Amino acid sequence: MPISFEHVSYIYSKGTPYEYTALKDVCLDIEEGKITAIIGQTGSGKSTLVQHLNALLLPEEGTVHILDRAITASEKPKQLKSLRGDVGLVFQFPEYQLFEETVLKDVAFGPKNFGASEEEAKKRAIHALELVGLSDKYCERSPLELSGGQKRRVAIAGILAMDPKVLVLDEPTAGLDPKGTEAMMTLFHDLNRKHGKTVLIVTHDMEQVFRYCDNVVVMEDGKVRTHTNVESFFRDPAACRDMNILPPALIRMKEMLKENGFDIPEDVLSTAALADCIARQVKNHG
């Protein structure tokens, strides 16, 4: 069952002087079982788009299809709750949603809201904490005294504990250092590859898109500008620049080498492969 947007429009503050159309007739199919990056400039509608996935926002016009459900403007709030358990949405800076006395209680909060028993919720919480790499020695600590990176892991565990089929993350690595970013992205990659979850990531970081994602959706001015797989997306650095996107370092290096007469095939997509290619050409000349 793919996730799809059919002619979806969304307007903020409708009928007031602040009225603002954030999504304009968006049509989009998102592949299941893949990692999809949603990119675009601030204000292009990325966050608005993903908030439709668990029906935090209902389309003003059009339909969102997700997990056998069709969501339209007339959706009753009551039926939405179960959807929120199936589509886990992690907001930007999720550490600000922690509130319980202990890490374990906070992570178990989600499953309990969806009707899991105390015991079941705890079991799921411990499992989720394991997934994000926090051992059970953290369970009884207060979430507020952890480091920034750990807090974020706890917050993400809080969503994973609901065992969602689709995981949506809004700028999950904002404010993390390079090491923390890498660990976080590896986690999402594992959740997709080993646990079969469909993952959507809103991000500005092209290095991460290049290294970890399968597909990429470019939003621009409330519309989908491009939707393709990552490989072919970065094949055309000029088109990226045209969309105000700085391609990742490897692609920029390839571009520069090509301009200087090196022959770099399209399928060179890792530092090692690039080094191979260069080494051949530098030596071949000798």
Add this chain to the structure above:
Amino acid sequence: MANITLGRYIPLDSPIHRMDPRAKILAMLLVLIAIFFPAGWLGYAIIFVAASAVIIIARLSFSFIWRAMKPMLFMLVFLFVINSFLLKTGDPLLTIGSFTLYSDAVFQTLYIAVRLLLMVMITTCLTATTKPLDMTLGIEDLLKPFQKIHVPAHEIAMLISIALRFIPDLIDETERIIKAQESRGVDLKEGKIMERIMAILSLIVPLFVSAFQRAEDLANAMEARGYSPGEERTRYKVLKMEGRDYVLLAGAAALLACMVWLAYFR
């Protein structure tokens, strides 16, 4: 939040908008005092005409005033019910079974309704035409004489202006936290008592944590830029009273005098 009109600033350009906030605050206080004199219907009619004139000059619409009044209607209905049971003086107006409505109950309620309407009109004339920051500057200046008796005029004004500055940010923050918790299955509208309590806690705790973080950041930023409470500083915005400000004050004072005369010397 968007439909609260009472106390909201309306960015327009009018002679009233351009007046010195101190003159406007003082004039408002004088007229508010005037309303409390029992000057009778004639007195209230005079105040109503004066306030209406100011509203027209300020280019505000009367429907705006009416919307500001609306939340108080419930209170007035309640008051009318109480009055009709308690006040048994004046002429009997109508009888239903053993219950008789007397004219004083109607007049008394109407009297309060009119006073309330006038107060809303007068305060709206101030708040709708004065930027929040100008208001705090005005309050600061008016409180200055009281610094001698240790009223921290500047600190109070700084406190109000920072609070005003951060209200939109805190509203955004609240909306974000609500959405984040709804994504974790929180239902703010329904549920058993315990669930409701947890739902509210899941909003309030994060809101406090982030407000404290904000306060700490802000304190650092202010300190780093040389702010030190209680120390002398200059002020960028200087208020200046002009001819029209004195006219407004004189008008307000005349209105007050007129009410006193109507109430006691006629």
Add this chain to the structure above:
Amino acid sequence: MSIVEVKNLTFSYDGTKTNIDDVSFAVEEGTYTTIVGHNGSGKSTVAKLMAGLLEKKSGSIMIDGMELNLENLSKIRNRIGIVFQNPDNQFIGSTVRDDIAFGLENHCVPQTEMDGIIEANAERVHMTKYLDHEPSRLSGGQKQRVAIAGVLAMKPKILIFDEATSMLDPSGKDEIKRVIKNIHKESSLTIISITHDIDEVADSDYVIALEKGKVAMTGTPHEVFSSVEEVRKIQLDVPFSLKLREELAKRGVHTEQHITMEGLVKELCRSRSNM
């Protein structure tokens, strides 16, 4: 001449755990210095100590020839401007104009001179058009530019940026990096930037790397990155040109150490035509 001299600085937030441990370094006047380190390495704490926002436990901090202590605090604050991470939480005024005025008011600048100073500094960060805008109508990058104008207006000798670009989107980051670079080029200001941005580090005059509250490495970017392994050990990112250099070396192609891709490409081109 060193405009900042930190000697044997120690600091603890809670009195038990040492967050800054015997840190010493110097910053030369007029340079662009970057302080790097992973989250929790103590880099922001060092910035706050330099600006006198935290009180050291022991050691000394000399700023522009003056010892940082309670007595000199306000004099030293006049020399140092600091721009913080969160664009929203350092915007104090209700409009751009009022926010720039805030620092001037604190420094008792006469009211009649303020407008001139505000406009001149708004010009330096290209915010003249937005002087009467409220913060809610500005982007993150614009708010940070206002913060920069606010500290510039106080004529500091040292500007500290405490991860000033980390909460911005790519275009905001570029915007602020450009503004900082221009300010450094035009003035004799000393810039100290705490950052994760590897390009900014490669572009700076001097790098101070912190790890677990201690100074792990110092030197020019060339010196610091001459040991890629050391850099990785303290969990920092390595410029792409150096990653590629490593891979090339494994394949018998040895190149000079370049911290920019342009440099590496140039050398590769040469060796290609020479051979």
